[in-house]
Amino acid sequence: MTQTADQPAFQPGDRVVLPPYGLGTVQGTCHRPMDGETQAYYQVEFANTSSRAFVPVAAPDGTGMRAALTARDMPALLASLKTSTLNLPRQWAARHRRVTEILASGDPFELAVLTCELRRWNVQRGLPDLDRQALRRAIRLLEQEVRGLDDQAAEHVQLILTTAWNEAPQVTAPAAS
Structure with a gap:
């Protein structure tokens, strides 16, 4: 998926893989403070668990997050x-x-x-x-x-x-x- 300044690479509902957690679903984006600045993050939730991850929208591949297989x-x-x-x-x-x-x-x-x-x-x-x-x-x-x-x-x-x-x-x- 290609990311532009206006369009995030992942949309709510997209199936993604985040090693080492496995398959998750993008629930949306949120803003969280980091080092005195507000950053945008994907909120990824994992089925059958209460786990969630926050992945920087600016660099999801830096965390290893990728689109799931189709x-x-x-x-x-x-x-x-x-x-x-x-x-x-x-x-x-x-x-x-x-x-x-x-x-x-x-x-x-x-x-x-x-x-x-x-x-x-x-x-x-x-x-x-x-x-x-x-x-x-x-x-x-x-x-x-x-x-x-x-x-x-x-x-x-x-x-x-x-x-x-x-x-x-x-x-x-x-x-x-």
Whole structure:
């Protein structure tokens, strides 16, 4: 969305994502004092909580706030969930650092790539607890954005996320002697 001096980038009712809080809705703008001056802020509220955030109208991208995904984004998101690969470090500390960066960014396409890779690891050999928690966090963040979109591709994304949430590692039976 393009912002002009007269027109804020976001309007009341717009779905937005504010990392690390997730999906919210712009309720409007308000003015609040800051450093002796009155500044304009978006008031963002988050469903099913009493949480709200105030984001500067002059620089919403400085906080990471962005427009939520739309139905037009679903084909690309679906492709990322199905076929992406991510070269995650095998060493836990380095992997944890990279996974934490992706989760904190809130970028849905990075989250989809992470979900795809961790899902593959989970099916192949199972995930350690912290990696499983990361997979579930990525799934929850993606589900928030996709929920409420009335689109066939969005429904397919939801199905993949639900399947990934419930998958267990494949267990191979020992060979008989």
